[in-house]
Each structure stands twice: as structure tokens, then as C-alpha cells.
Amino acid sequence: MSLRRQGTTLFSAMLAFVGAAVVLQLWLLTVSMEALLSGAYKTLIPAATGSTVLLLINAGLLRYVFRFDRDAHGE
Amino acid sequence: MNTLDEEDGCAGCKATVTPKWRQDFPIEWEGDHYVSRREMVKFLTLGSLLLASANWVTVVASRLLHRGSYVNRYIGSASALDQAGSMLFRYPTDGDPCIAIRTPEGKVVAYSQVCTHLSCAVVYDKAENGLFCPCHHGLFNLAGQPIAGPPTRPLPRVQLEQRGDQLFAVGMEAL
Numbered sequence: 001m002s003l004r005r006q007g008t009t010l011f012s013a014m015l016a017f018v019g020a021a022v023v024l025q026l027w028l029l030t031v032s033m034e035a036l037l038s039g040a041y042k043t044l045i046p047a048a049t050g051s052t053v054l055l056l057i058n059a060g061l062l063r064y065v066f067r068f069d070r071d072a073h074g075e
Numbered sequence: 076m077n078t079l080d081e082e083d084g085c086a087g088c089k090a091t092v093t094p095k096w097r098q099d100f101p102i103e104w105e106g107d108h109y110v111s112r113r114e115m116v117k118f119l120t121l122g123s124l125l126l127a128s129a130n131w132v133t134v135v136a137s138r139l140l141h142r143g144s145y146v147n148r149y150i151g152s153a154s155a156l157d158q159a160g161s162m163l164f165r166y167p168t169d170g171d172p173c174i175a176i177r178t179p180e181g182k183v184v185a186y187s188q189v190c191t192h193l194s195c196a197v198v199y200d201k202a203e204n205g206l207f208c209p210c211h212h213g214l215f216n217l218a219g220q221p222i223a224g225p226p227t228r229p230l231p232r233v234q235l236e237q238r239g240d241q242l243f244a245v246g247m248e249a250l
Contacts, residue, residue, distance in 0.1 A: 011112035018119045025126040032133040038191050039231050039247075041137045048130040055120075055127040062120040065113055 010068070014061050021054045140168075145246045150175060152240045156183065161199035163188065166233055166244040172196060173233050175242065178217050179204065183242065185233035186219050192226040206230065 028047045035043040150164040150173075162175045164185075175185040176199050186206065188196045195210035205222065206215040213224030220229050234246040 008112065011116060015112050015115055015119070018116055018123070022119050022123050022126065025123055025130075029126055029129050029133075032130050036133045036137055037194060038189075038228060039187065040228070044130075044134045044137055048127070048134050051127040051130040055123045058120045058123040062116060065116050069113065 011065065014065065018058050018061060021058055025051045025054050147236070148244045150185075150235075150242050150244050153183065153237060153242055154240055156242065160201060164244065167247060173244070174199060174206070175233075175235070176206075176217060183235055183237065184217060184219075185235050185244065186215075186230040187233065187247075189230075190226060191221070191228040191230060192224070197230070 028051045032044055032047045035041065035047070145167055148164075148166055150166065151162050156162045156175055156177050160177060164173050164175060165171055166173050166185075172188040173185055174188045174197065175183060177183055186197075190197050190208040190210065190213055192208065192211055192213050195208050197206040197208045197213075197215065200207035200214070203214060205217060206219075208214070208224065208226065211225050213226040214222050215226065215230055216222050218229075219232050221227060232248040233244050234248060236243045236245045
């Protein structure tokens with residue numbers, strides 16, 4: 001199996017994971033907005049922290065994509 | 076890595092080097108999927124960054140909205156409240172409408188007037204002995220708990236202090 005073919009499979013899985021994380025972030029944002037408007041400020045910082053953790057995971061995966069690309073081009 | 080091609084006049088490189096633009100527009104399906112999924116991951120990560128930033132904006136907004144709040148504020152006299160049954164005031168800022176009520180037991184309670192469903196203003200309903208939201212027929216009891224209609228969360232309670240005949244708002248109970 002070529003490195004590019006492996007990459008296609010890998011990116012499909014990665015895309016599904018990143019997509020799910022973004023949907024989760026979207027949900028966190030709607031929860032935060034509702035909490036902000038109703039004055040329930042206790043939930044805002046945990047929601048923002050959770051969203052940041054998901055961002056870091058996504059950024060880590062994107063970094064992996066860049067590294068994989070670099071290796072694939074060097075193949 | 077050298078990306079020169081025949082357009083750059085590099086005849087010797089022609090067979091070995093693929094131009095950069097061609098890497099993004101491959102001919103084969105496998106290569107096309109490879110590029111589009113990679114681009115999608117980049118796009119979604121950018122979206123993820125924006126969503127995380129928006130979440131922190133809500134945190135900052137909450138701090139700005141209620142900075143310097145919870146000072147003592149005179150809201151009216153207890154005798155005026157006895158006559159009217161309920162009284163409207165603003166606390167902790169001029170943008171936060173609240174309502175004070177004299178309960179049938181003789182206690183004075185106060186809540187935010189903003190319905191926890193869709194932010195309509197609740198009014199005192201003497202017949203129902205509660206706070207009624209006319210927008211979607213939500214009803215809260217005099218402890219601030221939702222008892223009918225769409226609201227699911229209680230109304231934020233305003234802490235009151237009575238000094239003689241004068242009523243002061245002194246804080247909000249944390250939700």
C-alpha cells in the first residue's frame with residue numbers, strides 16, 4: 001500500500017474525528033451563549049476550557065497532517 | 076525540494092519534479108480524495124479555533140457585563156410595595172430589570188424579571204400566586220422555581236435588605 005493510499009484512509013478517520021470535535025465545540029458555544037444570557041456564569045469557564053482542549057487536539061492532528069504531507073512528498 | 080518544471084525552462088527536471096499546482100489538482104481519484112480531505116481537516120481546524128475563541132469571548136463578556144455589580148441599591152419603600160403588591164426595579168445595573176413581591180405570608184422576595192426561557196419580562200400574577208411570563212405562558216412560583224410552561228431553570232434571586240421602611244438590593248444569588 002502506497003504512503004498516499006495510507007494517507008487517504010488516515011485522513012478519512014481524522015476528518016471524522018475533527019468533524020465530531022467541531023460539532024461538540026458548536027454545542028459548547030450554544031450552551032455558553034444560553035448560560036451568558038441567563039446569568040449562569042459558572043458554566044462559562046469549563047465550557048471554554050473544554051472547547052480549548054478540543055482545539056488543541058484538532059491542532060495536534062493538523063500538525064500530524066502537515067508532517068505526513070512532508071513525508072509523502074519526500075517519498 | 077525543487078519544484079521547477081518545464082514552464083521554468085528546466086528541461087532536465089521535467090521527468091522527476093511535479094509542479095506545486097499539480098499536487099493540488101491530481102488526475103487520479105485516490106489523489107483527489109487525499110487532497111480534499113486534507114484541505115477539509117485544515118478548514119475544520121480553523122473553524123475549531125474560531126469556536127474556541129468565541130467561547131472565551133462569552134467569558135470576557137460575562138466579566139464586562141457584571142463588573143462592579145452587587146453594590147447596595149435603594150429600590151423603594153416597603154409601604155409602597157404593600158400597596159401595589161409588586162414593584163419593578165433595576166439591579167445590579169440599569170440594564171437588568173427585577174421585580175419585588177410581597178408574598179401572602181408577608182415576606183418580601185425579589186427576582187430577575189427576565190424569564191429563563193426566552194428572556195421575556197415576567198409579571199406578578201396574584202390569582203396564580205406566582206410570576207407569569209406572557210410570551211409562552213411560563214409560570215414560576217414565589218420561590219422562583221418554574222412550575223408550568225416552557226421554562227426549566229429558576230429565576231435568579233435578588234438578595235434584599237430592609238432598613239426601616241426602605242428596601243435595598245444587596246446582591247444576586249449565584250446560579
